[in-house]
Every structure is written in C-alpha cells, then in structure tokens.
Amino acid sequence: MARLGGGRTDSGLVTLDEAAADAVSRVQPVSGTMKLPLAEADGHVLADAVIAPLDLPPFANSAVDGYAVRFADLAPGAATRLPVLGRTMAGEPSALLEQGAWRIFTGAPVPEGADTIVMQEDAVAGDGAVMLPAGIRRGANLRLAGEDVARGHEVLPAGRRLRPQDLGLLAALGLGEVTVRRRPRVALFSTGDELTEPGRPLGPGAIYDANRAMLRAMLARAGAEVVDLGILRDEAKDLEQQLRDASAGSDLVITSGGVSVGEADHVRDAVLACGTLDLWRVAIKPGKPIAIGSVAGTPFVGLPGNPVAVFVGFAFVARPLLARLAGEAYVPPRAHPIRLGFAHARKPGRREFLRVSLEQGVDGSVVARRHPGEGAGSLASLAQSDGLIVLAEDVARVEAGDSAPFLPYAELL
Incomplete structure (x- = not known):
C-alpha cells in the first residue's frame, strides 16, 4: 500500500502548482508488476x-509496386530499357539481381544487388522488358532494414x-x-444526505449523484482500479470508520463533497480523526476546498461537491498524484494559445478555469466562446464545451481578441 510522508496543515490558500507538487511528493509508485x-x-x-x-523493418523492402533495379544500370540523363527477369510479392523470399529489372510489390523483400525501386506508374512494360524514365534517384522507394x-x-x-x-x-x-x-487501487465514494443513486426514485429535496459517475470514468481513463463504495451519509460518527475501512487495501481514497466548512461537511473532521490533513484550500476557481492528506496511512484526496470543481480538482491535483502512484512518466496537460471571443473581469489571486467552446471566426481563425453556464454546479457547461481557458493568478481582465491558454479536454482525460 502506498503511504504519505509527513504532512503539514496550511490555513491559507496554496497555489495550484504547490498543491499538486506537494501531493505528488508525498507518495511513491505502487509495488508489483505483471505480464x-x-x-x-x-x-x-x-x-x-x-x-x-x-x-x-527486418529486411530491405519496397515502399511501392514497381521495379527493382541497380542504379548503376540506369543510363544517366536518358530513359533505360531493361529486361524483366522475375517477380517477388510480399511474403516471398528474396531473390538475386545481377542485371536487368525485377518486378516487385509493396512490402516484398528487395532482391540482393538492387538499390532502387521505380514506381510502376513511371514505367512502361511490354515484351518482357520495361522502359524506365530518366531522372530516377538512387535509393528511391527503398525501405532499408532497421x-x-x-x-x-x-x-x-x-x-x-x-x-x-x-x-x-x-x-x-x-x-x-x-x-x-500494477494499477493503483482507488477507493471512491460520495458524501451527502441529499444524494440518490441514479436509476432510483428521486425523493423531495434530493439530487442524483453525478460526481461519482464522472470520477469513476476519469479514474478509469487514468489507469486506476476503482473500488466504488457508493454514497456515504453525513454522519460524523460513521465517516471516520468508513474512511478507515476504505483505506484498507487501497492505494488512494477519493471522496466528493463534505470538505467545506458547512455544518454538515464532516469529511474534513473525520480525516483529522483518523489521519492527517496536509492541505485544505487551493487558490483555484472553481474548486478552492480541496483536502489532501491521509487516512490510516493511505493517501487521501477530498474533492468539493460542485461537479465543475470536482472535474478541475481531479484534473489538476488528483491526476498527477495518481500518475505518481502508477509509476507513470507523467506529462502535465499542455495549453495552446487561442483567441478569445469574450471579455472577462475578475479579482486576481486564484487561477481560474473558464469553460469554452471553439468556433470558427469570420476571418477563418478559431475563437473561444464562453459557455453561458458559469456556475460550478453546471454539468451541462462541461458536457457542452470543448475545454478550459486558463487565467493565471495575476490576470485581472481579458478582452475579446486577446490570446489566452486553452486546454482541450482531450489533454485532461
């Protein structure tokens, strides 16, 4: 089982880069391999x-259908007529060419002695011979071994x-x-008395648990073995034991909801009761309340309750941690500059992620349009957009026509 090292509790906000680096530094790759x-x-x-x-390739072969020849047999600056001495198709053994031309097909081994292939479209065959044009390059259409x-x-x-x-x-x-x-084994559950399993009747004041469905898929795409523990209720006395049980035999525990400061948000206290809380609040929007720590010695990530915050928190904090557990040579997602089709003003201090769709502008270039669903609870804004615009911590305003970093979802999933 992977273990976290010694931790620290930070009452203030930490940057996203600090949070991800801190989380990754506290774990080691899981042990075990298989064929x-x-x-x-x-x-x-x-x-x-x-x-x-x-x-x-394991042997020299032809890249085209055509004729294998010795370059030295071609007349310089003029067409050359050579007798066709044989033919070789793909899968047949190689032949020996001492002079003349050899009919050959794509992938077939080049006859010993030949060093050039003339495409059949450039040749004129007839009467047991072939006319080859001038200007053939030595080594043309030849795939060398290795x-x-x-x-x-x-x-x-x-x-x-x-x-x-x-x-x-x-x-x-x-x-x-x-x-x-071996794939990391991740115990996953959601918390919240308001949550209902999809497919069951929805009671008064209840909502369906969407976060767990999303996280299961994100974990699977990241190469984890997911142990789905379902929905846990906001009962402080039960959460500690449930966390301990989840940690047993797991390499990572991930929860959704219950890590904020509300009266019913008990996950944070339960983690402190049976482990450590190394980081709690991260300077990102959405997704500030992200808990990073350990439960009974097993790494723990507590994501927020809002779906967009869950998506962002997993992509930028949990994903690199999981890659470290998996022993993956992880490459962080690479942003690409793109022109904005909207203006946006905000208070600096947190890294912000805006959901956008890509459209073709009037000049033919690609433009990022912001999705109208701006709230952290808008699942439709994730499903109906193409990626995220990233605004650095010190950016206060962007204007339409500005260039900004864009992260397509394909880089994150």
Whole structure:
C-alpha cells in the first residue's frame, strides 16, 4: 500500500502548482508488476523500458509496386530499357539481381544487388522488358532494414502509459506480451444526505449523484482500479470508520463533497480523526476546498461537491498524484494559445478555469466562446464545451481578441 510522508496543515490558500507538487511528493509508485498480452495492455504503465529485439523493418523492402533495379544500370540523363527477369510479392523470399529489372510489390523483400525501386506508374512494360524514365534517384522507394527501429535500441521508456500506437510498435517487433505495473487501487465514494443513486426514485429535496459517475470514468481513463463504495451519509460518527475501512487495501481514497466548512461537511473532521490533513484550500476557481492528506496511512484526496470543481480538482491535483502512484512518466496537460471571443473581469489571486467552446471566426481563425453556464454546479457547461481557458493568478481582465491558454479536454482525460 502506498503511504504519505509527513504532512503539514496550511490555513491559507496554496497555489495550484504547490498543491499538486506537494501531493505528488508525498507518495511513491505502487509495488508489483505483471505480464499482459498486448490485447489487454492498452492504458497500462510500462514497468521496464522496451529494447528492440530486431530491426524494423527486418529486411530491405519496397515502399511501392514497381521495379527493382541497380542504379548503376540506369543510363544517366536518358530513359533505360531493361529486361524483366522475375517477380517477388510480399511474403516471398528474396531473390538475386545481377542485371536487368525485377518486378516487385509493396512490402516484398528487395532482391540482393538492387538499390532502387521505380514506381510502376513511371514505367512502361511490354515484351518482357520495361522502359524506365530518366531522372530516377538512387535509393528511391527503398525501405532499408532497421530504418524505423534499429535492433538493440530503446523504443519505449519505462513509465510510458501504453497507447494504441505503442501496442502496434510492440506487435511489429514480435512482442506478444509486455511487463506493466500494477494499477493503483482507488477507493471512491460520495458524501451527502441529499444524494440518490441514479436509476432510483428521486425523493423531495434530493439530487442524483453525478460526481461519482464522472470520477469513476476519469479514474478509469487514468489507469486506476476503482473500488466504488457508493454514497456515504453525513454522519460524523460513521465517516471516520468508513474512511478507515476504505483505506484498507487501497492505494488512494477519493471522496466528493463534505470538505467545506458547512455544518454538515464532516469529511474534513473525520480525516483529522483518523489521519492527517496536509492541505485544505487551493487558490483555484472553481474548486478552492480541496483536502489532501491521509487516512490510516493511505493517501487521501477530498474533492468539493460542485461537479465543475470536482472535474478541475481531479484534473489538476488528483491526476498527477495518481500518475505518481502508477509509476507513470507523467506529462502535465499542455495549453495552446487561442483567441478569445469574450471579455472577462475578475479579482486576481486564484487561477481560474473558464469553460469554452471553439468556433470558427469570420476571418477563418478559431475563437473561444464562453459557455453561458458559469456556475460550478453546471454539468451541462462541461458536457457542452470543448475545454478550459486558463487565467493565471495575476490576470485581472481579458478582452475579446486577446490570446489566452486553452486546454482541450482531450489533454485532461
């Protein structure tokens, strides 16, 4: 089980970067590896670097359908007529070419002695011979052995979260299985007497638990094994024991709701009763009340109750912590500058995330339009937008036409 180190409690706001770095610094990657077939390895984290066991491609082959020739046999500055001596298709053994031309197809091994491939579209064949145009470049359309990957070279580093293209590369190298890290086990629950499980009748004053559904999916996309503990009620006497139970056998505990300062927000007190609270309030909007600490020695992240704040808090605090637990070589989300189609004024001091949709402007360039649902409780604003505009802590105002950093949701999920 992963453990947090010694903590600190900060009564003031900490910056988002400080909060994320502090959380990451307190955990170590989980132990344990396993071998998986490639068909099951997508999204898992490589335990060891992969060294190419062979050249890729393993032999010189043709990039096109055409004719293999020796460049020295082509007349300089003029067309050349050569006899066609044979043919090789993909999957057939290589041949020997001492002179003349050899009919060849895409992917077929190049005959020994040939060093140039002429595309069939540029050649005129007939009567057992082929006319080749002038101006052919030496080595044209020839794929050399090892030009993509050289045997013995590292092709994927340890800590890489495997993607479909990575699996394709491993398959091309003939690897049927790969050694990956164990996935972090995350205990997840929501708190709130007002919450109802989706699919059940909704009582007076009740709302459906949307946060847990969103977090389950975000955790799964981040490569976690999710233990869904459902909805816990705001009963102070029960929460401490429930937190202890959740920590047993888990590498991380994540909750939603109950970490603010309301009379019914008991998660914070329950954490302090059975663990530590290292950070509590973060200088971001939305999502200021984020609790980071430990419960019975297991890392703990308490996210706010508002859905947009949950999304932001997970993406920028819990996600890098989870990557560290997973042993992932994590790359923070990369923002791209984009032109704003709106003005916005605010009080500086917190990093703010604005939900926007991308549209094509009148001049053909892409413009970010702010979603009308501005509240931290607006799930529609997340579902109906394309990403987040990031306003740094010292920014007081932006105008339409200004450029601002944009984070597409694809960078966060």
